[in-house]
Structures are given as structure tokens and as C-alpha cells.
Amino acid sequence: MNRSKWLMLCVAMLVLLSACGGGANEGKGSTDEPTASPKSSSGKExxxxxxxxxxxxxxxxxxxxxxxxxxxxxxxxxxxxxxxxxxxxxxxxxxxxxxxxxxxxxxxxxxxxxxxxxxxxxxxxxxxxxxxxxxxxxxxxxxxxxxxxxxQDKAGPVFNVTVLEKYGVEVPATYEEFLAACETIKAKSNGEVMPIHMGGADSWPIGQYFDFFATPLLISSSSQSYGDQLLDGSFDWTNFEALPQMFKDLQAKGFLNKDVLTAKYSDSAKAFAEGKAAFGIYSPSFIEEAQKINPELKAGLMPIPSVVEGDTPTFAGGExxxxxxxxxxxxxxxxxxxxxxxxxxxxxxxxxxxxxxxxxxxxxxxxxxxxxxxYEQYKDIRVLAFFDREYIPNGMWDVMCKNGQDLLADGIDAKGYTANMKQEYERLRAAN
The missing domain is CATH 3.40.190.10 (Periplasmic binding protein-like II)
Structure with a gap:
């Protein structure tokens, strides 16, 4: 091979190597590359x-x-x-x-x-x-x-803003005010608007009442708090009896829909949406359900009214x-x-x-x-854990719901409800 051919071959090889090197480095730092991601030590998926x-x-x-x-x-x-x-x-x-x-x-x-x-x-x-x-x-x-x-869950009763305004009812802060509001709505509407609509056929809305109001009755008041006793098993269940009686009294006073045991959650949403119910003992998601029926519905959220004198309202909350x-x-x-x-x-x-x-x-x-x-208006209201999650054994939710149905159907009274709660509480504590 003569000298000129040898030089031409060397130049060609250098050009080829330069092109390969440029290709290997080309695009480094490009914004089109995938974001760096965590990987195993081997770099595998x-x-x-x-x-x-x-x-x-x-x-x-x-x-x-x-x-x-x-x-x-x-x-x-x-x-x-x-x-x-x-x-x-x-x-x-x-x-x-x-x-x-x-x-x-x-x-x-x-x-x-x-x-x-x-x-x-x-x-x-x-x-x-x-x-x-x-x-x-x-x-x-x-x-x-x-x-x-x-x-974060912040749950309390919901209310139809238009209904409360129509009958001049303020958002209640105590249970006594809540009952008075129900009486006013029942009387002024001549029974056309139900103070509280509950889908009792689904059972869980009944449990929601007990879960909400057990806290102001038994937990939130500094003068009447049984949280420690419920947790350590020493709770005197006669203190619980007032709660099922409160619930039964709502029915006796005509504050619950007459078909409470056959109505479903969807019936509550319909009544609320149509302005035929003032309060719902439901979480805030209930409003969204009602607005599917009536997009113009004006509804609000209120803290759970206090029960014990001197206490303040609370939200039920948690994860x-x-x-x-x-x-x-x-x-x-x-x-x-x-x-x-x-x-x-x-x-x-x-x-x-x-x-x-x-x-x-x-x-x-x-x-x-x-x-x-x-949420802005009530940002400083106390948020306490849902009663059933914090103070009673896992498995008692169904007990609250089903015994509530029996209570409304006159199958048991407040004492019977309480006795059944006590029995299941002790059984489930032992089992757990």
C-alpha cells in the first residue's frame, strides 16, 4: 500500500471514530429524557x-x-x-x-x-x-x-339552608336547640317538611346517629367523660341508656319520617333535595348525592350539637x-x-x-x-374521633345499627338496646 492510500485510510477511520463518539454524547442533558426515578441497587424495574x-x-x-x-x-x-x-x-x-x-x-x-x-x-x-x-x-x-x-374527615349533621331560612331557624348549637328547631319546622310547615329524614332500611344511617351523638353524651364534656372507662372495660353501661332513649324520642315526637324503617338512603337524598327535609344525620357527601337530584340545592354542614350542659359542639373526624x-x-x-x-x-x-x-x-x-x-367558619371547632373507631371494639357498628332498627320497631326499649350493647361490648373485648 503506497503512502497516499495509507493516509486516506487513516483519515477515514478518524472521521468514523469521531462520528461514533459524537453519537454517544449527543443529547446528554436533553429535556426530553425521562425524569430520574428510584430503582433497585441493580437498576432494574x-x-x-x-x-x-x-x-x-x-x-x-x-x-x-x-x-x-x-x-x-x-x-x-x-x-x-x-x-x-x-x-x-x-x-x-x-x-x-x-x-x-x-x-x-x-x-x-x-x-x-x-x-x-x-x-x-x-x-x-x-x-x-x-x-x-x-x-x-x-x-x-x-x-x-x-x-x-x-x-380529613369532618362530619356532622347537614341542613337544607333554604328550609331553615324559610322557617326562621338558626343552626342549633345544643341538643335542646336541635329539638326546638325540629319542633318549629314541624309546626310551621304543617308537617309538610320532615325535620329529620333517615333511611332506616339501610340500617347504617341509624348507626350514624348513635356514632354522632355518643360523643357529646359520653366523651366531649369535661364534666361527663367516660372515654377512659370505655377503653379499659370499666364503663357503667347505665350511662349509655340515655342515648337510645334520645333516639326513640325523635320518633315519638314526629321528628323522623314515618317510613323510617322502609326508607332508603336514596329516599333521604330525594327528600332533602326537594326541600321536604330539614336535617340529615349524614356525612357531607350526602349533600353531593342530593345535588345530583337538585343542582340548585343550598345545603350546609354543622357541628354535632352538645348534649351535656356547659359543653361545646364538636365534629366527628379522623382519616x-x-x-x-x-x-x-x-x-x-x-x-x-x-x-x-x-x-x-x-x-x-x-x-x-x-x-x-x-x-x-x-x-x-x-x-x-x-x-x-x-369548614372556614368552623375551623376552630374540636374534632374528635368517631365514637365507634375509638371507644368500642371492632364489630359493634352492626350492633348499633340493627338494635336501632329494633328500637324503632318497638322490638326493644332503651334498656334492651343498652343491654345488648353491653353484652356485645364484653364479648368482643374478650375475643379481641
């Missing part, structure tokens, strides 16, 4: 399981945020599950076998039911933003934070939409990244808006529709 009790439109919000997370973190794949009414039974089986999802919803039971399975999240970057009202309900004295609360992490997960770092993504202010705001509830983290915008003004 991580797959986590996520399960929630949430259903319907609210579940779609969670799933959309999950899709956004996977887009931004392509090395973490999420198996998202929302099994609906089967969720609780499924989780009981998983607890028994110690085989939990990596991330899961606690549906009001973070401490009492799932506490031993949950990782402490108090060290996470978002933990200091947990709202002061919800923090005691999702953490303990040692400082352990059990879950990310994306929103609503949450994520906790299984402490024995094989993918804790990926699970933390997933939960952290939901803790972004914009994502917390989306979840809270879907439930028309205040956000669980400070810094997230609140958009609860018509209810926003009421």
Missing part, C-alpha cells in the same frame, strides 16, 4: 402493590395520580387495586397471613387495626405539614406517624383517604417515593376536592365547593 378501599370517582383520582407517578418514575411500576366492598375482608386475610400490600389505605383504622403493620412515616419530608386537627388521629404519643392523610406503608415491604424506598408523590400540594388538593373535604396537609389549597365556607 421495581414493582409495588397498592390497594385502597376508595371507589367511584374518588378512586379514579387516585388512579390518575398513580399513572402520573409511573410516567415520572418509569422504573417503578404500580399494581393498583380498588376492590370496593371486598377491601376490608381482603385486608383481614392479608393481616392474618402477614402478606400486606406495599402501600394501602387504612379507612379510619390506622392505629387501632393496622398500627402494628405500618411503617413510621414521621421522618418523611412532608410529615411536618400534617394539619394539626388530623395529626393526633394518625400519630401516637411516641411520635409515630402511621399514614399520609390526604384529606378519610390515606396511604400507609407496610413495614415489612421488600420495596420500602419505592413505596416511600409513591407516597411522597401523593403528598405534593397539588395532588393532596385533588384528592381532598374529590371528597369535598379539607386537605390533610397544610399548604394544599382547599376547594370543597359549597362546604368551603362552613
Amino acid at each position: 421495581v414493582r409495588i402493590t397498592v390497594s385502597t378501599n376508595v371507589i367511584g370517582e374518588q378512586a379514579k383520582v387516585l388512579e390518575q395520580i398513580t399513572d402520573d407517578f409511573m410516567r415520572d418514575n418509569p422504573l417503578i411500576q404500580v399494581d393498583f387495586s380498588a376492590p370496593g366492598k371486598e377491601y376490608e375482608n381482603t385486608m383481614k386475610v392479608k393481616m392474618a397471613s402477614n402478606d400486606m400490600p406495599d402501600v394501602f389505605a387504612t379507612h379510619g383504622w390506622a392505629k387501632a387495626r393496622y398500627g402494628e403493620f405500618l411503617l413510621d412515616l414521621s421522618g418523611e419530608s412532608w410529615a411536618s405539614n400534617v394539619n394539626a386537627a388530623i395529626k393526633p388521629l394518625v400519630s401516637d404519643e411516641s411520635g409515630k406517624l402511621y399514614v399520609l392523610p390526604m384529606d 378519610k383517604t390515606t396511604w400507609g406503608i407496610w413495614k415489612d415491604s421488600k420495596n420500602i424506598e419505592a413505596a416511600k417515593k409513591y407516597v411522597e408523590y401523593f403528598a405534593k400540594p397539588e395532588n393532596v388538593a385533588l384528592v381532598a376536592k374529590s371528597n369535598q373535604l379539607p386537605p390533610g396537609l397544610d399548604g394544599a389549597e382547599m376547594d370543597a365547593g359549597q362546604l368551603t365556607e362552613y
